[in-house]
Amino acid sequence: MDIASFIGIFGGLGVVAFGAFSGGSLGGLIDIPSLFITGGGSFLCLFTTYPLSYVLGIFNVMGRVFKTFDFGEKALVQKLVSFSEKARREGILALEEEIQDLDDEFMRAGLRLVVDGTDGEVIRTLMENELNQMEGRHMVWITLVNAWATLAPGFGMLGTVIGLIGMLSNLEDKSSLGPNMAVSLVTTLYGSMMQNWLFVPISGKLGYQNSMEVKSREMVIEGVLSIQAGDNPRILAQKMLTYLTPKDRKAIESDVMKD
Numbered sequence: 001m002d003i004a005s006f007i008g009i010f011g012g013l014g015v016v017a018f019g020a021f022s023g024g025s026l027g028g029l030i031d032i033p034s035l036f037i038t039g040g041g042s043f044l045c046l047f048t049t050y051p052l053s054y055v056l057g058i059f060n061v062m063g064r065v066f067k068t069f070d071f072g073e074k075a076l077v078q079k080l081v082s083f084s085e086k087a088r089r090e091g092i093l094a095l096e097e098e099i100q101d102l103d104d105e106f107m108r109a110g111l112r113l114v115v116d117g118t119d120g121e122v123i124r125t126l127m128e129n130e131l132n133q134m135e136g137r138h139m140v141w142i143t144l145v146n147a148w149a150t151l152a153p154g155f156g157m158l159g160t161v162i163g164l165i166g167m168l169s170n171l172e173d174k175s176s177l178g179p180n181m182a183v184s185l186v187t188t189l190y191g192s193m194m195q196n197w198l199f200v201p202i203s204g205k206l207g208y209q210n211s212m213e214v215k216s217r218e219m220v221i222e223g224v225l226s227i228q229a230g231d232n233p234r235i236l237a238q239k240m241l242t243y244l245t246p247k248d249r250k251a252i253e254s255d256v257m258k259d
Contacts, residue, residue: 001066001068002205006066009197016197029186031186031187033159034187037158037159038152038159038194039152039194041155041158042148042155042191043055046144046148050147054141054144058148061145064205064206065201065202069209072216073243073248074248076107076216076219076240077237077240077241077243077244077256078256079107080220080240081233081237083095083223084226084233084236086098088230092117092228095227106127106220107220110127110220110224111224113126114224114228120225120228120229123224124221124225127224131218135210135214139210141206142210145199145202145206148194148199149195149199149200150195152199153194153195156187156188156191157188157191158187159186160188163185164184166184167181218243226239240256241257
């Protein structure tokens with residue numbers, strides 16, 4: 001569970017609620033028709049832009065911001081160095097039995113190509129294509145969330161205009177001008193909150209998760225190609241360590257750089 005996402009989303013809502021409550025107008029921020037226009041209208045417009053399956057799946061994807069994902073960069077380094085040492089000591093074919101126990105399908109496919117004697121450039125092309133396709137799928141979802149972030153303020157402004165039209169058509173009732181103006185502006189608030197409180201931050205977190213998964217797969221590609229080329233395990237370890245933060249590098253450097 002990603003505590004940071006809970007803090008950001010619920011903390012942000014709390015700050016807005018506290019500010020409204022301090023001004024004595026918390027109840028004035030709740031208006032169902034305004035919420036329907038802003039949230040419902042902007043969501044329905046997504047169906048015009050994307051296929052049905054994507055729009056209906058957006059909530060599951062956004063729910064990923066509440067989960068933590070460990071791509072195990074340190075474990076990847078140690079595992080690849082171990083494979084390199086075994087291949088150098090016993091030969092590439094010795095890795096065949098190790099491949100069967102791998103949970104990482106991407107690494108297993110790459111090492112299978114190595115064991116089968118596939119050329120290094122072919123391996124790179126195949127693995128990078130797989131990586132690019134994965135990133136492309138992720139970016140479709142991120143773009144979808146960004147599209148909702150773009151549409152929400154527009155529908156908020158649309159709701160405000162609708163409210164103003166209704167207010168101006170009834171100018172003879174002076175006592176209702178203030179309350180009607182307040183209600184009409186609520187839709188602008190909803191649109192701004194949906195964009196800046198929800199969708200832009202969620203898109204940013206999804207982008208971060210994508211970048212971390214891409215980095216882990218880049219590490220696998222680099223390691224697999226190093227094993228295929230017959231590099232010294234210390235050379236492979238040095239390549240892998242460059243992907244880690246200084247803290248993580250220090251934690252495993254003595255293990256993977258041993259003589």
